[in-house]
Amino acid sequence: IAGITQAPTSQILAAGRRMTLRCTQDMRHNAMYWYRQDLGLGLRLIHYSNTAGTTGKGEVPDGYSVSRANTDDFPLTLASAVPSQTSVYFCASSPSGGGTDTQYFGPGTRLTVL
């Protein structure tokens, strides 16, 4: 089934630990995105990639890193987790970057940092 998968579905993590959230799409989309969603706030862009091999910083990149080694995968790494990174994380993709394309979202990862 075409779409975006994310893993894990949920995770409880001790502060200071390293964590990688995985995201894979099989739609051959060029652009991919990582958002966090917190209660009362809109989706906030963490990092994005307009094509394999390139990445860019979004609105809230501090404490997060990404890589885009190929078209399908776009992992998000928290080097040393802090409680303020407790959130729901959504990965999304679109046929191209540049904003006017519809974005398709994965099911999300609920992360709790204690």
Added chain:
Amino acid sequence: GQNIDQPTEMTATEGAIVQINCTYQTSGFNGLFWYQQHAGEAPTFLSYNVLDGLEEKGRFSSFLSRSKGYSYLLLKELQMKDSASYLCAVIDSNYQLIWGAGTKLIIKP
């Protein structure tokens, strides 16, 4: 700064019509999206407006007025499954997507 305003929560009755408003102040405008998000699920695309006017798609319609910085999503013949959050998002002059906090719509029988 960039800002998108939507009501936090609305309540409507099954079978009725509801209008969810979105006003925006952004650096430029290159289009506006509406997404639907059921609780605990991912946002899914509903509509895209870039020109003024009304776009109709079944029970859902979306309206845009660029001069007023205003859009609305109109839902007709409400069904219980329409209970969800509705997210407004604007593409700014840098082609970045700016998201509103969303409107939680509660449908009552």
